[in-house]
Amino acid sequence: MKKVVLFGEIMLRLAPNGYYRFFQNDQMQATFGGAEANVAVSLANFGYRPVYVTKLPEHAIGQAAVSSLRSFGVDTDSIVRGGHRVGIYYMEKGASQRGSVCIYDRDHSSIKESVPADFDWKSIMKGADWFHFTGITPALGHNLVRTCLDACKAAHAAGATVSCDLNYRSKLWSREDARAAMTDLCKFVDVCISNEEDAKDVFGIEAAGSYIGKGKLDREGYKSVASQLTEKFGFKKVAFTLRSSFSASDNDWAGMLYNGKDCFFSPTHHLHIVDRVGGGDSFGAGLIYALTQGYDDQKAINFAVAASALKHSIEGDFNRVTVEEVQKLAGGDSSGRVSR
Amino acid sequence: MKKVVLFGEIMLRLAPNGYYRFFQNDQMQATFGGAEANVAVSLANFGYRPVYVTKLPEHAIGQAAVSSLRSFGVDTDSIVRGGHRVGIYYMEKGASQRGSVCIYDRDHSSIKESVPADFDWKSIMKGADWFHFTGITPALGHNLVRTCLDACKAAHAAGATVSCDLNYRSKLWSREDARAAMTDLCKFVDVCISNEEDAKDVFGIEAAGSYIGKGKLDREGYKSVASQLTEKFGFKKVAFTLRSSFSASDNDWAGMLYNGKDCFFSPTHHLHIVDRVGGGDSFGAGLIYALTQGYDDQKAINFAVAASALKHSIEGDFNRVTVEEVQKLAGGDSSGRVSR
Amino acid sequence: MKKVVLFGEIMLRLAPNGYYRFFQNDQMQATFGGAEANVAVSLANFGYRPVYVTKLPEHAIGQAAVSSLRSFGVDTDSIVRGGHRVGIYYMEKGASQRGSVCIYDRDHSSIKESVPADFDWKSIMKGADWFHFTGITPALGHNLVRTCLDACKAAHAAGATVSCDLNYRSKLWSREDARAAMTDLCKFVDVCISNEEDAKDVFGIEAAGSYIGKGKLDREGYKSVASQLTEKFGFKKVAFTLRSSFSASDNDWAGMLYNGKDCFFSPTHHLHIVDRVGGGDSFGAGLIYALTQGYDDQKAINFAVAASALKHSIEGDFNRVTVEEVQKLAGGDSSGRVSR
């Protein structure tokens, strides 16, 4: 079993039930999620005991976030407790032509107000095989950029592979701030996960010929982005998720893995979407699992894409699937027949 | 902000949750809806403060209907209170080959038993820019035909534009009664909203070459119906909703606006249906908004169709969308991507 | 009204709500279902008063199973009460690429531990027109094979037609045990219901050229299986359900009826699936209804397929549709329009 360490923010996710718009009735699903936490839970469901690092208040809401992770078998012993609030995001699920809506209320959360000294990375990274974070974590503020750098260095020192999902969020920081911070951080990154938008937003690297709004994707274009990224940062691998949005209910979903030389494309899955939030994170988790298990590149991208295809059929941020379920789909059985 | 007045019946809508058939368990969604009320709520969500007129009992159920409208910002001060019951409709949502089922229990409602003297139209219409009603309101009985005529005359006197959605309901009145009453009323109507079935049922005007059961639509046929209607009643505009029903889950949806000379067709939206009740009403609301805002005909029909396309993704009778959301879809972004 | 007798196990069905995975929250739908019980309820909804035979404990859970059947008008007076437990199946609904999951916990149920002497078949079958069971019932154990034989003989003696849905369940018995028992039982069977997998699993009879995983179906292949079955057991009719699984959300659904000479294929319905469990049972019920009503073979298979197409749009095991609703779809109206 590999030791994977993750660092980021876990938020309270408040979502109306079903296809209700915000406050259409007086009930909300109250669960937890966040980019790296989603990866951690996914890895735990694959049988790992990932170490998730964040800062959460001591009160019952902070404790609920811990308990939520703990129920999946995530190791929560390195979570720092303190501060005053759990960040929140309000999530309204779309359907048909109506897109999903996220409203963030994450300012002043415990993790956002944390300082580098809160985290003892040397001890956390002891024996770590892998460290994963996303571009959302440094986007939380200058302190978090520094903490991410500390974590990357400690991971490096411990001999762990470092992966980063670029995950650009324009509401959190400007393109300029993102580029500056991510350029520093990517020096430590071995495996870069992205989609074409993030590569452009963060680093200004573009795939010629693709047009996202229309869902048209161009294989050569993706390869070009991946090789530009690799040249710039020396990544060992670059993985892309390839989404074609026909509507909030129907997407095509695929992925690409570039190993510095060749591009491996997964098959495309036509998705009837139950909940697309966390789709990218489940891709990251699938990729980390596949690479730590020594899968070859084609098998790795197929596994990562199958894992994340399944995520779209599951409510909430977390990808509640086992390795066997992913392998069944990655192996080509997409019939959705009843397993009795 | 334009003053729009609406008149009709608002009913209690009792619907099993999800895809349950009637009484499959012991819970029902209990909300409110009705053709003109749906238009009013939609306009309120577009930022207007529409004046909705009806009659409702004084008890807690009548009050709940008022509160429901009031929460959206509809002006309920002209609602007359009295009588004994709120009309009810039982609504069971269909899926796939199984169509939705409506069972009406609206006899003897307060509005149905109202008399013309209940309503002081002169004062209600003061300063009105627009008056809207549907063919359902006069179908409630002879008194309601007279009240509608009173309302139309007062609207006319106030200089308001009058729109009417033909909305033929065979359970409420015969084709003959409908034709007689609607012929009288349409003399006051400037903007006629319909679909091909209603034009045929109410006025015997047919679109050659269309066959609804198959969902095949013929542009010229629609134009022919619109021009026949215009000739007969002198409408300034005729708008049609164009629905192709593949199943209870999948429809194509478009619209047409005829200005007495030219026909403007909207793009067609392929709908994954959440709830199709109120689809036509949300089209009417979109049209009224677009026309009161001075949109040109093409932009107006696109807005009306986009508004009503979105309605199909929303639970309940009411169209819970903002102008910005409609404009985004009307502007061509139907990808349903997450708005963060 | 025809008297139809059915024999089998009714289980408690525990299912997470919506698309939740098992125990994603703390609520479960707790309803009842089972192959023959599903047929019985479907026939009751068609206006019959079918006699359902099983054994259930005397406690409140057993009583709830009885009450559930009774609410539809199923005659529960021949249900034997005793034993200790109601069998359970945990049911998780799939979506998109994620298939549904059934976990059975039916060992030691009252019916499984019943003995032949528990049932007075002579009196139960008095006046019976039809007797139906499925391959699941004898799969419950040696005693149940004998009880099924007793029932078949009594049905035969009473002049009732006997139908059997092969329904092979590999978790309940081996192919060898199934073949031995079903070979004995099929001697009494007049109408055999199956799909290509069951015919192969139970009797080793194969349809050349079909490949289920891909959903490719071959008409001649099915005819070949049907005629092989007929030759072997002298069935008067053989009916097949033809399912093409594109995903857990989308299937094509059709059927075939073979009368010893000709094959009649129904139209194919493209299904947006709400709940596919009980789809085959609803087909059986449709067929039994159609044949007891004297429909010709084409009309019979169309009715059976329409009935079971509708089942896929309904939550739970039971097919909650009327004859009128089935006839509407069987007559070609699959538009799913609102019935007002």
Next chain:
Amino acid sequence: MKKVVLFGEIMLRLAPNGYYRFFQNDQMQATFGGAEANVAVSLANFGYRPVYVTKLPEHAIGQAAVSSLRSFGVDTDSIVRGGHRVGIYYMEKGASQRGSVCIYDRDHSSIKESVPADFDWKSIMKGADWFHFTGITPALGHNLVRTCLDACKAAHAAGATVSCDLNYRSKLWSREDARAAMTDLCKFVDVCISNEEDAKDVFGIEAAGSYIGKGKLDREGYKSVASQLTEKFGFKKVAFTLRSSFSASDNDWAGMLYNGKDCFFSPTHHLHIVDRVGGGDSFGAGLIYALTQGYDDQKAINFAVAASALKHSIEGDFNRVTVEEVQKLAGGDSSGRVSR
């Protein structure tokens, strides 16, 4: 097993969940209830197969009322189908100082618009041991008074005992109309069930010294009312429920049975109320069961009071308790310990 026939109205009961006020959210419990239907269900839970007579529309809502009764084992074969609506009552549960609220919407229901010729009492009463109705049924209109008389006469002719719960409802008829009709009907009644208010409202017979508002009850006063009633109508038995209302959450509950000579008082139960609607009906059912089982007067009143005490702990109109559960409480075990 005794054959008990009941006649009355069964309504749709729409109730907010828990302690919500009307429309505090968008969900309602939708169940069925009505005075005589409640008695029927209670008797069915005691193991009888009571015949419940009413008129209900043919549509799905009418059918749901039938199914609801059928699930308990009530014989619904004598229910006449026709008319247009199921009566409704909106029910809001009170707590502490806030009393429950009932809003009736039962005008124009199928049973209210039924005519005497709808019911074939001679055939319904064949073999009947008991006929029960309440004062609510004749209160539905002149036709219903006549139908009740028909039913009473047929019951008399069949040798059945007739019981009536006076159940005065001031919203349905005036005291004068009630007195006239009930005076005619009571000539056929053997067992009269009432409380002190009803006796006064319907017949002007008062219990000196009691004061309901304060919950003060006077044994001699009740005896005096019972003997006055007996003198006037020749009842064989008069039974009273004795309720002391401290708040909507806490009541004392007892009963009295007068046999024309002696009064038998039950013990008093202090109730923590879950749902008090149907409390009186469950008392009637308990009494009918006890008397048809030949219990002596003290045991009969104890059983009836225990049955109805338990009702107050159960949601909905129907008393979901077995004879064994009632006997346990009637036998003195009110500890509410866990039955494992």
Next chain:
Amino acid sequence: MKKVVLFGEIMLRLAPNGYYRFFQNDQMQATFGGAEANVAVSLANFGYRPVYVTKLPEHAIGQAAVSSLRSFGVDTDSIVRGGHRVGIYYMEKGASQRGSVCIYDRDHSSIKESVPADFDWKSIMKGADWFHFTGITPALGHNLVRTCLDACKAAHAAGATVSCDLNYRSKLWSREDARAAMTDLCKFVDVCISNEEDAKDVFGIEAAGSYIGKGKLDREGYKSVASQLTEKFGFKKVAFTLRSSFSASDNDWAGMLYNGKDCFFSPTHHLHIVDRVGGGDSFGAGLIYALTQGYDDQKAINFAVAASALKHSIEGDFNRVTVEEVQKLAGGDSSGRVSR
């Protein structure tokens, strides 16, 4: 109809359903509440159209707070829109020995970050009869103290009566800060609402002989506190709520009104608590209504206490009762009988 203006914070209230502890399942009731908003809603339910002033973000969550108030008929036109977040409080309902728990997450809310210039008090107060705020509003920060002063001065200038509920919250400010600010503000206050704890916490004024933990209350002690407050600030009236907490489920509830000379005590109501949050606010609303209606002091305190007693039987912050319901209880009918 009197014009009452209120100023304060309305928060999102997130509460587990029933008696669940935080996150015991994945659903939360999501409603709105806040001290002055609760008073506003209560007054709206009494038939007033109170003007509620606050600042809320423009997004859907802010809009939902507005809609919630609007549904009751509160005038929301003076609510300033801007800022980033709606304050939140997590509310877990207690039972028996387990007390309710509130966790506040209200820092950085739009209203907390508002500045005095956001509010045009002169125009808001035009024609106002009454202005009400609580000690929670100035506790939100120095800017809010100034804004409250501005509001008080404008109210004074408009000739409005000013009331203040001291409502000390130790998590929001220190006793010292509270005393300083409230001493300034109370110079403008005519009617002071408090309980003995607040009087002591804010002003150090104590009632000798009372001991809250035990729920023992001393009439003379309360009078002494009231007269000390009056002497210090020149209040015209001082009103106290008197709560005896036996457990989270059972309280006694009463009130006192001091007019500078005499003390009027209400009767004591023994409460079975459904939800006690907002109990004090409903008292304030009752008092404001009674005083604006010109009730005498005894009738006023009885009305205020009856209103707030009823609040304890209602879920959520808002008191959903009518004047008629309050008057019924204030008039002595606490029996909680069914109103049919």
Next chain:
Amino acid sequence: MKKVVLFGEIMLRLAPNGYYRFFQNDQMQATFGGAEANVAVSLANFGYRPVYVTKLPEHAIGQAAVSSLRSFGVDTDSIVRGGHRVGIYYMEKGASQRGSVCIYDRDHSSIKESVPADFDWKSIMKGADWFHFTGITPALGHNLVRTCLDACKAAHAAGATVSCDLNYRSKLWSREDARAAMTDLCKFVDVCISNEEDAKDVFGIEAAGSYIGKGKLDREGYKSVASQLTEKFGFKKVAFTLRSSFSASDNDWAGMLYNGKDCFFSPTHHLHIVDRVGGGDSFGAGLIYALTQGYDDQKAINFAVAASALKHSIEGDFNRVTVEEVQKLAGGDSSGRVSR
């Protein structure tokens, strides 16, 4: 932090919501519970990381039981996986005079069919401070008696204190079998937890003068039972729960601790019951915590009783309270006031 090991069965608990009777609607709360698991969760909530030992199937239902424990921080690494089923108990909550009902369906569960060789007690008990089991575990069968003996011996060898809650279940074994097995096991027990019924049922030791049905308790009687038990088995401590059942809604609750010489009685708490299942287990957990923390006897029994008093206010088997919450009540604050 002390290492506490627990051994027993964890079951799926299926309970209708609120006060519904079984299958009153189609939803059930599906949670987990079991005597020793309840103790484990309670200790985890007190900050320990207890090691819970059982056997559970590998499928999703077994996994859900593991996840449920894991979410609280229980160490589940020693749970053996295998076998076929998770035991079930159906739980219906009582109210007022209607007692709760438990129906067990636990035969053939994985733990019941486990063999002694499944558990490596030597390694499990390494470093253990305490081992706890209840009389339910050996009641599961002869193999379990042997496994309990193995566990006790290993605990003894590791120097752990052993506690046992007698917990007699007549549905699981006879008094004779219980006496034989428990006599063997109690030789290893240091701390015996019981109530007077269990002491009598298992060992025939009676408390003179107590009469449970009436809830009358006699202090001297309890002391006599405790000293008889101590004499017989050499227990270091004997603890009793003292329950007086007035109804299913209201109990008095207290406890006694006997140290071989003196009896310490806790104060009595009057409980408004939310859910009484697990009340005894939460007492056991409180006692184990108090004794491992070195509390004196009076403080220990007060803590255990306060912990279990709070349990009665919480839904489900598990006691979701912190040490601070227990100490607040144990310290005398039972007012149930809001903690803000």
